[in-house]
Amino acid sequence: MASTLRAMSETKLLNELSSSLKDKATTATFACGGTIPIAKVKVPGSPLKTGDKRKSEFSSGSDSPSVAKDLPHREEIKPVDIRWDSTGLKAGTKITFPAQTPFDSESFHQLLSDCEPASFGQRGKDVLDETYRKAGKLEKDAFMTDFCPYVTGIIDVIAQVLLPSIAGTPQLRGVRAERYNLNIYSGPSGKFRAHIDTPRSDMQFGSLVVCLPCVHQGGALLVRHKGNTMEFDWSGNESESEPAIKWAAFYSDCEHEILEVKSGHRITITYNLYVTHGAGMLAGRSLPMDPKQLPLYCMVNETLKIPSFMSRGGILGIHLSHFYPFATENAHKDFPYCLKGVDMAVFEAFHALGLQAKLCSVMIPDEEEYYDEEGASNLEFVNDGLHPFRVAEEEYGDSVGPGDEEVLTDHFPHKVYRDIHWLTKMTYEEMAVVFLSNGNVPCLEWRYACAALLVHVPATADREIE
Numbered sequence: 001m002a003s004t005l006r007a008m009s010e011t012k013l014l015n016e017l018s019s020s021l022k023d024k025a026t027t028a029t030f031a032c033g034g035t036i037p038i039a040k041v042k043v044p045g046s047p048l049k050t051g052d053k054r055k056s057e058f059s060s061g062s063d064s065p066s067v068a069k070d071l072p073h074r075e076e077i078k079p080v081d082i083r084w085d086s087t088g089l090k091a092g093t094k095i096t097f098p099a100q101t102p103f104d105s106e107s108f109h110q111l112l113s114d115c116e117p118a119s120f121g122q123r124g125k126d127v128l129d130e131t132y133r134k135a136g137k138l139e140k141d142a143f144m145t146d147f148c149p150y151v152t153g154i155i156d157v158i159a160q161v162l163l164p165s166i167a168g169t170p171q172l173r174g175v176r177a178e179r180y181n182l183n184i185y186s187g188p189s190g191k192f193r194a195h196i197d198t199p200r201s202d203m204q205f206g207s208l209v210v211c212l213p214c215v216h217q218g219g220a221l222l223v224r225h226k227g228n229t230m231e232f233d234w235s236g237n238e239s240e241s242e243p244a245i246k247w248a249a250f251y252s253d254c255e256h257e258i259l260e261v262k263s264g265h266r267i268t269i270t271y272n273l274y275v276t277h278g279a280g281m282l283a284g285r286s287l288p289m290d291p292k293q294l295p296l297y298c299m300v301n302e303t304l305k306i307p308s309f310m311s312r313g314g315i316l317g318i319h320l321s322h323f324y325p326f327a328t329e330n331a332h333k334d335f336p337y338c339l340k341g342v343d344m345a346v347f348e349a350f351h352a353l354g355l356q357a358k359l360c361s362v363m364i365p366d367e368e369e370y371y372d373e374e375g376a377s378n379l380e381f382v383n384d385g386l387h388p389f390r391v392a393e394e395e396y397g398d399s400v401g402p403g404d405e406e407v408l409t410d411h412f413p414h415k416v417y418r419d420i421h422w423l424t425k426m427t428y429e430e431m432a433v434v435f436l437s438n439g440n441v442p443c444l445e446w447r448y449a450c451a452a453l454l455v456h457v458p459a460t461a462d463r464e465i466e
């Protein structure tokens with residue numbers, strides 16, 4: 001690779017770096033999933049089937065298989081109990097999955113009738129619209145379950161696949177799963193059209209969906225990121241013969257949808273997934289990666305060895321591949337720990353190379369004043385970190401105009417940067433400042449900024465390369 005790189009011009013090298021980042025962003029993992037078998041329940045009086053190597057792990061009461069005496073290995077779990085507050089006469093009700101007589105049991109009917117219609121968030125409001133989402137829900141406080149995603153190993157997998165901790169970072173990252181609602185998508189038309197989950201804090205990085213064993217057809221979950229789609233189809237009748245928990249987890253900024261359930265009931269418990277500081281290390285769960293193994297590390301390392309590459313030094317800019325709520329008051333505390341997949345890999349690769357890499361809020365002015373003599377708009381206003389959204393209380397005269405100097409000096413402190421070499425395209429911006437511009441007609445104005453990783457590349461003579 002080194003000799004090929006040496007023959008390339010600077011533009012070509014930058015293009016090469018840029019396409020290697022693009023490839024990484026589109027092929028990087030953004031979702032994962034799996035199956036956890038549920039041990040079969042022994043029906044009272046019936047002998048265990050021959051060839052069934054599992055001993056009688058679970059005995060069964062009438063509607064309620066009881067507690068496991070001994071869990072042979074963590075891949076197989078006991079049937080899952082749900083207890084909920086019922087609007088019927090009973091104070092609380094219980095059902096076990098897989099249910100022995102699923103759809104015609106009294107408890108199943110009660111569960112269906114205790115579910116409220118599920119709403120979804122639209123422009124800050126909870127909206128009920130069955131053409132968009134048709135499902136029932138039990139709110140998180142209205143039910144309890146003995147299912148634990150930690151015990152089953154699901155959280156370990158999520159931590160390793162979606163939130164790899166990298167050796168050398170000051171604190172390794174762990175995952176905290178917080179149980180959310182129970183949802184029932186019933187045939188013939190249960191569905192949830194394409195949407196993105198609302199993050200419940202800066203540290204939320206994903207969602208986990210756990211599907212209980214209950215016969216249904218249709219209802220596949222599709223998760224999308226950068227033009228790629230992953231499908232999780234949990235339909236079928238296996239919930240009777242091979243009962244299992246099916247699960248999927250994905251980054252919160254990935255669009256996802258549930259196709260129409262044709263028949264039966266698709267019953268899920270959702271969890272919000274948060275990054276925790278250091279828990280991964282304490283629990284011994286993380287799979288530390290060596291950033292020097294990352295292909296990007298090698299590529300940048302070889303490129304930097306070429307004296308003609310950015311010989312006088314400069315700045316590389318990389319727009320984040322995933323969405324983050326970066327304009328909040330506390331975002332600066334959460335980065336870089338909340339970086340997802342490819343963004344973390346890029347951040348770590350540059351750090352491992354000893355390059356100064358920093359996450360900054362960047363405002364790209366588009367007014368004519370910012371074109372230089374050659375007519376190129378190559379200026380950016382860079383905040384020295386992640387800047388929270390501000391509403392300006394004072395009014396600004398119409399002299400603010402395209403320059404924005406006054407309002408930005410007050411509410412988006414910045415340095416003007418020139419000629420950042422952007423390696424990836426910007427995918428989203430957030431509002432950075434809102435202000436009243438008081439000219440002939442007072443009007444409300446706003447400016448947007450994006451979050452980007454800016455890497456200072458030293459001049460050839462100052463580079464310390466391995």
Ligand SMILES: O=C(O)CCC(=O)C(=O)O
Binds near residue numbers: 197270
């Ligand atoms: O049940 C699922 O597969 C996903 C549910 C979902 O997207 C949500 O509750 O926001």
Ligand SMILES: [Fe+2]
Binds near residue numbers: 195196197256
């Ligand atoms: Fe969702």
